[in-house]
Amino acid sequence: MSLSQLYAPIADDMKALDGVIRDRLYSDVALIRQVAEYIIGSGGKRMRPAMVLFAAGAAGYQGKRHLELAAVIEFIHTATLLHDDVVDESDLRRGNKTANAMFGNAASVLVGDFLYTRAFQMMVGVESMRVMQVLADATNIIAEGEVLQLLNCHNADVEVDDYLQVIRFKTAKLFEAATRLGGILAGASPEVEEGLAAFGMHIGTAFQLVDDVLDYSGEEADTGKHIGDDLAEGKPTLPLIHVMKHGSPEHAACVRHAIEGGGRDDFAAVLQAIRASGAIEATRKAAEDEAERALNALNVLPSSVFKSSLVELSKFAVARKY
Helix, strand or coil: CCHHHHCHHHHHHHHHHHHHHHHHCCCCCHHHHHHHHHHHCCCCCCHHHHHHHHHHHHCCCCCCHHHHHHHHHHHHHHHHHHHHHHHHCCCEECCEECHHHHHCHHHHHHHHHHHHHHHHHHHHHCCCHHHHHHHHHHHHHHHHHHHHHHHHCCCCCCCHHHHHHHHHHHHHHHHHHHHHHHHHHCCCCHHHHHHHHHHHHHHHHHHHHHHHHHHHHCCHHHHCCCCCHHHHCCCCCHHHHHHHHHCCHHHHHHHHHHHHHCCCCCHHHHHHHHHHHCHHHHHHHHHHHHHHHHHHHHHHCCCCHHHHHHHHHHHHHHHCCC
16 A cells, blocks of 8 residues: 555645645745755655554544644654754765755754754644653653664674664654654543554554665665665664674674774675575564554554554555665
8 A cells, every 4th residue: 555545544634734834844044944845845754743643533533733743743853854864974865865965964953953943832832731741752762862873883782672772762752752642632541542652662663674674675766865874874773783693603794894894895795694694584574573563552442544544554664665
């Protein structure tokens, strides 16, 4: 199922969300408008804001504040992308030049700050202490995850649990916040709220694990970024950790050298080691296990078109090629 098909039950809300995003992006400062429009308009799956809308519907919410919170989630996500691309010195995302490649590092960092602060202005407008608590905690944990990832770069001795913690902080936490917010808006029971939050956390983890797979098995035209970027940055992702733990001594030594040195010189040899050790299959299996846990978390929800969409979203998260 394509994303457009998957989003059909929330098509009107997604269209309205675009309007909210455009309206809230406005600034009297021309450069802010230019950079923000560029990054927001350059594509993207909009999975995180869609999860706010689906979760709110699945929990029975009636109202319009889910649009504001979906936009908040998208702004926080976009701010992290702007900052990530500067830290990683990336020049390609979603098949386009990154904002830092187009406008420079300073503009990217400062517009990322604008998006963070605009998101906090918007969440205050919802007038819910629980909403503010969830989003404030999420943005803080995401920042911790970014720092943990930085500390792990070029470290070939990272353990699986340490890496999964980075994923849960850096990527899965915003998914978790998105689905939890849907439950909070609907005034859901603690059981339903926690079920939605667990769904988001497990799907976010699965989503990142599939990104790890695509970095060594995807097509650049599909993924919209350079294949092997993680290796070039010395990031010990799960496929590499798997080779270190289960590959031959020669393959493990090759991967260790590549992680510690960074760059793309060893990419062909590392790719051979990954394929020989079954690291792609093992990482994809880990993603599928997370998606299964996500589905189990939905058992607390009554049947609805929105719950069915969350089920389909979990399938898309692990089957996608971009």
